[in-house]
Amino acid sequence: MWPLLRPTLGAAAIAASVVGLAILLLNPPSLSGAEDLLASVAVAIALILVSAWATVRLLGRDAMSEAEFDRVVERTERLARRPSPGEPDLPEDHFDALVAEAIDRLPAEFRRLLEDAPVVVSTRGRREGAYGHYHGGTVASDRYEDRIVIYRDTLERDFGHDPDLLAAQIERTLRHELAHHLGWAERGVRDLGL
Structure with a gap:
């Protein structure tokens, strides 16, 4: 109460x-x-x-309740305790192909933005605790080198059991990080459903 x-x-x-x-x-x-x-x-x-x-x-309700936050923390800790797989289930080139397909499904205007913000696949997601990261400025204030990182290890760990779900989550992560490149803050990106 x-x-x-x-x-x-x-x-x-x-x-x-x-x-x-x-x-x-x-x-x-x-x-x-x-x-x-x-x-x-x-x-x-x-x-x-x-x-x-x-x-x-x-x-309205801006923040999650303590019970919701505790559930998220418990799930995150449970996932983090999972043993790290020796080799990912998918060949590297297959995962890279899924990322390339996600890029190809973007509207042309957004694909053009990626010419200045390369997409990099990394296996540091578990260490970072994320599916992806955007590093750099925004389109409006471009003071830093831009890049979008898609974390293969965490995406495969959480969604690799279903190839369609994995492809959808890769695309969602790419769009999420691209929205940061466009200047959206984390809350605004979440409000977009990403």
Whole structure:
């Protein structure tokens, strides 16, 4: 229950500070009538709680709950404890062909962007804890050397049991990292479904 109340109480504390300061500045209380002061405080508290609750409800849910986060951490740790396969199941050239097919399925405008941001296949995914990475600037501010890294080991580990699923995840990872090249932050990329 506490994780559900924490955002509301945090918003209430901020709202209380703002409302209290506004009341003190706009209508300083006179200390001659204690009943009026108590009524004002009660109304202010009610307004603060209602506005805090409404703010939290309107903002929606930005972060995952602690239970969801714990499930993700447990799954990640379980996957990380798996023994590292000696040799990947797929020949290297087959995985590279899947990456090339994913590039070929991109719209022409996006394929042109890859002329300046090469796609590299690596086996450091387990160490990095990722399926792919984008290194570099964005199309708008290009101060760094660009490259997209697709991690073969983690993709094969998690999706190699199904060739179609592996091909789909390679394409999704490529699009995800390409979105970073276009300037999207992680949250924006997730909102795109990547």
